Amino acid sequence: MxxxxxxxxxxxxxxxxxxxxxxxxxxxxxxxxxxxxxxxxxxxxxxxxxxxxxxETEPGTIGSGALDAIELGEILDYVGEWLADAPPAVTASLEDHGGGPGARDILLDALARHRRALISTVAS
Known part of the structure:
Protein backbone atom coordinates (compact mmCIF):
# COMPACT_ATOMS: atom_id res chain seq x y z
CA MET A 1 0.00 0.00 0.00
CA GLU A 56 -9.63 1.41 15.98
CA THR A 57 -6.41 -0.41 15.13
CA GLU A 58 -4.85 -1.97 18.20
CA PRO A 59 -1.75 -0.07 19.34
CA GLY A 60 1.50 -1.81 18.45
CA THR A 61 0.09 -3.88 15.59
CA ILE A 62 2.14 -4.37 12.45
CA GLY A 63 -0.37 -2.40 10.37
CA SER A 64 -0.22 0.75 12.47
CA GLY A 65 3.59 0.58 12.58
CA ALA A 66 3.76 0.23 8.80
CA LEU A 67 1.53 3.24 8.28
CA ASP A 68 3.65 5.31 10.64
CA ALA A 69 6.81 4.27 8.78
CA ILE A 70 5.23 5.11 5.40
CA GLU A 71 4.19 8.53 6.64
CA LEU A 72 7.63 9.20 8.12
CA GLY A 73 9.22 8.15 4.83
CA GLU A 74 7.02 10.67 2.99
CA ILE A 75 8.10 13.40 5.42
CA LEU A 76 11.79 12.51 4.95
CA ASP A 77 11.29 12.70 1.15
CA TYR A 78 9.58 16.08 1.44
CA VAL A 79 12.30 17.55 3.71
CA GLY A 80 15.06 16.15 1.48
CA GLU A 81 13.48 17.62 -1.67
CA TRP A 82 13.03 20.99 0.03
CA LEU A 83 16.58 21.04 1.38
CA ALA A 84 18.08 20.02 -1.98
CA ASP A 85 16.36 23.02 -3.64
CA ALA A 86 16.66 25.44 -0.69
CA PRO A 87 18.09 28.91 -1.29
CA PRO A 88 21.78 29.57 -0.50
CA ALA A 89 20.77 31.42 2.68
CA VAL A 90 19.53 28.11 4.16
CA THR A 91 22.86 26.41 3.46
CA ALA A 92 24.71 29.38 4.97
CA SER A 93 22.49 29.25 8.05
CA LEU A 94 23.14 25.52 8.53
CA GLU A 95 26.89 26.11 8.28
CA ASP A 96 26.81 29.15 10.59
CA HIS A 97 24.83 27.42 13.34
CA GLY A 98 27.17 24.58 14.14
CA GLY A 99 26.93 22.44 11.02
CA GLY A 100 30.19 23.62 9.51
CA PRO A 101 31.15 23.33 5.84
CA GLY A 102 29.10 20.77 3.95
CA ALA A 103 26.29 20.76 6.56
CA ARG A 104 23.59 20.63 3.87
CA ASP A 105 25.12 17.56 2.19
CA ILE A 106 25.64 15.84 5.54
CA LEU A 107 21.97 16.42 6.40
CA LEU A 108 20.81 15.17 2.97
CA ASP A 109 22.90 11.99 3.44
CA ALA A 110 21.41 11.44 6.90
CA LEU A 111 17.86 11.86 5.55
CA ALA A 112 18.55 9.33 2.78
CA ARG A 113 20.05 6.84 5.28
CA HIS A 114 17.02 7.10 7.57
CA ARG A 115 14.64 6.64 4.65
CA ARG A 116 16.51 3.50 3.51
CA ALA A 117 16.36 2.15 7.07
CA LEU A 118 12.59 2.75 7.16
CA ILE A 119 12.10 1.00 3.83
CA SER A 120 14.09 -2.05 4.94
CA THR A 121 12.17 -2.18 8.24
CA VAL A 122 8.75 -2.06 6.56
CA ALA A 123 9.77 -4.53 3.84
CA SER A 124 10.92 -7.17 6.34
Whole structure:
Protein backbone atom coordinates (compact mmCIF):
# COMPACT_ATOMS: atom_id res chain seq x y z
CA MET A 1 0.00 0.00 0.00
CA UNK A 2 1.07 3.57 -0.69
CA UNK A 3 -0.12 6.88 0.69
CA UNK A 4 -3.02 8.39 -1.29
CA UNK A 5 -3.16 12.20 -1.52
CA UNK A 6 -6.11 14.38 -2.64
CA UNK A 7 -5.96 17.91 -4.04
CA UNK A 8 -8.22 20.31 -2.14
CA UNK A 9 -8.64 22.45 -5.25
CA UNK A 10 -9.48 20.01 -8.06
CA UNK A 11 -10.15 16.78 -6.13
CA UNK A 12 -7.54 14.80 -8.10
CA UNK A 13 -6.11 11.82 -6.19
CA UNK A 14 -2.54 10.68 -6.59
CA UNK A 15 0.36 8.88 -4.95
CA UNK A 16 2.29 12.17 -5.20
CA UNK A 17 2.17 14.86 -2.49
CA UNK A 18 1.86 17.69 -5.05
CA UNK A 19 -1.09 17.83 -7.49
CA UNK A 20 -0.05 17.29 -11.11
CA UNK A 21 -2.91 19.50 -12.33
CA UNK A 22 -2.80 22.45 -9.88
CA UNK A 23 0.79 22.16 -8.57
CA UNK A 24 -0.60 22.59 -5.03
CA UNK A 25 0.18 20.41 -2.02
CA UNK A 26 -2.46 17.75 -1.38
CA UNK A 27 -4.08 16.42 1.78
CA UNK A 28 -3.22 12.92 3.00
CA UNK A 29 -6.20 10.59 2.59
CA UNK A 30 -4.43 7.54 4.00
CA UNK A 31 -2.78 4.32 2.95
CA UNK A 32 -4.46 2.85 -0.09
CA UNK A 33 -4.20 1.95 -3.74
CA UNK A 34 -6.30 1.37 -6.84
CA UNK A 35 -9.88 0.19 -6.31
CA UNK A 36 -10.19 -3.35 -7.70
CA UNK A 37 -13.59 -2.52 -9.19
CA UNK A 38 -12.97 0.85 -10.87
CA UNK A 39 -9.19 1.57 -10.73
CA UNK A 40 -9.78 4.88 -8.88
CA UNK A 41 -7.32 5.68 -6.09
CA UNK A 42 -8.92 4.99 -2.71
CA UNK A 43 -7.81 4.82 0.90
CA UNK A 44 -7.95 1.40 2.54
CA UNK A 45 -10.61 2.66 4.96
CA UNK A 46 -12.89 3.42 2.00
CA UNK A 47 -12.75 -0.24 0.93
CA UNK A 48 -13.76 -1.67 4.30
CA UNK A 49 -17.28 -2.85 5.01
CA UNK A 50 -19.65 -0.99 7.38
CA UNK A 51 -18.70 -3.22 10.33
CA UNK A 52 -15.04 -2.26 9.91
CA UNK A 53 -15.55 1.49 9.54
CA UNK A 54 -14.49 3.43 12.60
CA UNK A 55 -12.83 0.42 14.23
CA GLU A 56 -9.63 1.41 15.98
CA THR A 57 -6.41 -0.41 15.13
CA GLU A 58 -4.85 -1.97 18.20
CA PRO A 59 -1.75 -0.07 19.34
CA GLY A 60 1.50 -1.81 18.45
CA THR A 61 0.09 -3.88 15.59
CA ILE A 62 2.14 -4.37 12.45
CA GLY A 63 -0.37 -2.40 10.37
CA SER A 64 -0.22 0.75 12.47
CA GLY A 65 3.59 0.58 12.58
CA ALA A 66 3.76 0.23 8.80
CA LEU A 67 1.53 3.24 8.28
CA ASP A 68 3.65 5.31 10.64
CA ALA A 69 6.81 4.27 8.78
CA ILE A 70 5.23 5.11 5.40
CA GLU A 71 4.19 8.53 6.64
CA LEU A 72 7.63 9.20 8.12
CA GLY A 73 9.22 8.15 4.83
CA GLU A 74 7.02 10.67 2.99
CA ILE A 75 8.10 13.40 5.42
CA LEU A 76 11.79 12.51 4.95
CA ASP A 77 11.29 12.70 1.15
CA TYR A 78 9.58 16.08 1.44
CA VAL A 79 12.30 17.55 3.71
CA GLY A 80 15.06 16.15 1.48
CA GLU A 81 13.48 17.62 -1.67
CA TRP A 82 13.03 20.99 0.03
CA LEU A 83 16.58 21.04 1.38
CA ALA A 84 18.08 20.02 -1.98
CA ASP A 85 16.36 23.02 -3.64
CA ALA A 86 16.66 25.44 -0.69
CA PRO A 87 18.09 28.91 -1.29
CA PRO A 88 21.78 29.57 -0.50
CA ALA A 89 20.77 31.42 2.68
CA VAL A 90 19.53 28.11 4.16
CA THR A 91 22.86 26.41 3.46
CA ALA A 92 24.71 29.38 4.97
CA SER A 93 22.49 29.25 8.05
CA LEU A 94 23.14 25.52 8.53
CA GLU A 95 26.89 26.11 8.28
CA ASP A 96 26.81 29.15 10.59
CA HIS A 97 24.83 27.42 13.34
CA GLY A 98 27.17 24.58 14.14
CA GLY A 99 26.93 22.44 11.02
CA GLY A 100 30.19 23.62 9.51
CA PRO A 101 31.15 23.33 5.84
CA GLY A 102 29.10 20.77 3.95
CA ALA A 103 26.29 20.76 6.56
CA ARG A 104 23.59 20.63 3.87
CA ASP A 105 25.12 17.56 2.19
CA ILE A 106 25.64 15.84 5.54
CA LEU A 107 21.97 16.42 6.40
CA LEU A 108 20.81 15.17 2.97
CA ASP A 109 22.90 11.99 3.44
CA ALA A 110 21.41 11.44 6.90
CA LEU A 111 17.86 11.86 5.55
CA ALA A 112 18.55 9.33 2.78
CA ARG A 113 20.05 6.84 5.28
CA HIS A 114 17.02 7.10 7.57
CA ARG A 115 14.64 6.64 4.65
CA ARG A 116 16.51 3.50 3.51
CA ALA A 117 16.36 2.15 7.07
CA LEU A 118 12.59 2.75 7.16
CA ILE A 119 12.10 1.00 3.83
CA SER A 120 14.09 -2.05 4.94
CA THR A 121 12.17 -2.18 8.24
CA VAL A 122 8.75 -2.06 6.56
CA ALA A 123 9.77 -4.53 3.84
CA SER A 124 10.92 -7.17 6.34
Missing amino acids: SVVWECGSCGERSFERRCGECNLFCSRIGAGGECPACSELVAGAELEGPAEMGR
